[in-house]
Amino acid sequence: LSSTIVGIWYWCTDQVIVQRVLTAKNIKEGRRGSIFGAFLKLMPVFLFLIPGVIALVLKQRGQLEWDDPDQAFPSLMMSILPAGLRGLVAAGLMAALMSSLASVFNSCSTLFTVDIYKKIRPESTEKTLVRVGRIATTVVVLLGIAWVPIIAKLAGGSLYNYLQNVQSYIAPPITAVFLLGIFSSRINANGALVTLFSGLAIAAVRLVLEVFKESLAPGSLLFNIADMNFLKFSSFFFLYCVAATILVSLFTAAPVKAKLAGLTFGTISAEDKAGNRASYTWVDIVASLFIVAIVIFIMIYFS
Structure with missing residues (x-):
């Protein structure tokens, strides 16, 4: 139940995800983009598990040394991958991290500037809104840095x-x-x-x-x-x-x-219902049901 609650929150209401879906040309493309994204999201289940399992097996065999679970992947990467490939993987991880952080910062800036500041001061110019957005982003970054020590105390x-x-x-x-x-x-x-x-x-x-x-x-x-x-x-x-x-x-x-x-x-309205029905086909329905079936299977299998 909890994973479903978190999933609905993240995929249906989180600004980082919603802002991507809203860039679609129409509802049909937005829906199919979401379905395709759901297929891609199934991959990390295995991408996250497989390196961890490999690292655990190598540690049990004495071929890898790490004490903290967070050290498992870096230790595995340093032990198995050659120098050039290590750099490529590290660059990929940094690029993904920067992309995710950029999305979060942009979302926070947009939420504060448009939903809060602009409603308090509707006469603000675009230049002022841009400056406020930059300040909001800076504050979010500083709060994130200040929160790091709390992470060590939790979980x-x-x-x-x-x-x-x-x-x-x-x-x-x-x-x-x-x-x-x-x-x-x-x-x-x-x-x-x-x-x-x-x-x-x-x-x-x-x-x-x-x-x-x-x-x-x-x-x-x-x-x-x-x-x-x-x-x-x-x-x-x-x-x-x-x-x-x-x-x-x-x-x-x-x-x-x-x-x-x-x-x-x-x-x-009846008009909106008709337009919504016309925006999807049996392919969308089958793909959605297939994803739901896989998710339910994974939840039951690993429960």
């Missing part, structure tokens, strides 16, 4: 485990609001805001408890919360977010239906 210092932990805390509130928002016309802004802000607070508390877990009394409530597996915590967290969104929405005024036109499944 045993493993970068991959840290990423999985943090994503499992960020995703539930956004996924709950997103799914309920597009499937129900009764969910309102009050329910979404309460869920997002309370979810942010709960995620922050969980991170703080993880950092200071060693100083907590074993068996206490706070220790048990900090010690709970992050996937299990994410599942319960998601259920809370769903309940909070629904309850707050039901106890507050319903949104004006005229403002929901085209935003939920229940308010899509």
Whole structure:
């Protein structure tokens, strides 16, 4: 369940992904690009696992020495690959890292400049917006550098485990609001805001408890919360977010239906439905079902 929650958050709402899909010429190309991207995304499952398995086997045979899991791939690369190929792999990794960071920085800059600053100061010129975007990017970089010591405290210092932990805390509130928002016309802004802000607070508390877990009394409530597996915590967290969104929405005024036109499944016009049906064929359906089947198989096989 947790991997599905994180997957919906990342692939359906994360600005880094959404900004790429929005560059498509039309819905048909955007959909097929997403389907093709899903096929490509299946490859890292094996690309990540195979080098790790090789490194573990070589270590057990005494042919490779590494103490930290994060050292497995660099040690493998230095031990097996020749000098020229090592440089090529390192350059490829750096290029991929720079591309990912550029996407993140661009997304953060766009979100702050367009969604926050421009609404506060709508009269701002393009030159001012560009300058604000650069400042926002610089702040994000500095915050990222300042956050590095925290990584060593979380998930045993493993970068991959840290990423999985943090994503499992960020995703539930956004996924709950997103799914309920597009499937129900009764969910309102009050329910979404309460869920997002309370979810942010709960995620922050969980991170703080993880950092200071060693100083907590074993068996206490706070220790048990900090010690709970992050996937299990994410599942319960998601259920809370769903309940909070629904309850707050039901106890507050319903949104004006005229403002929901085209935003939920229940308010899509007949014209939009017809255009959507015309934008895909049986090939898209079969490809999507095939990907879903592979994902379900992997989840069941490795569970």
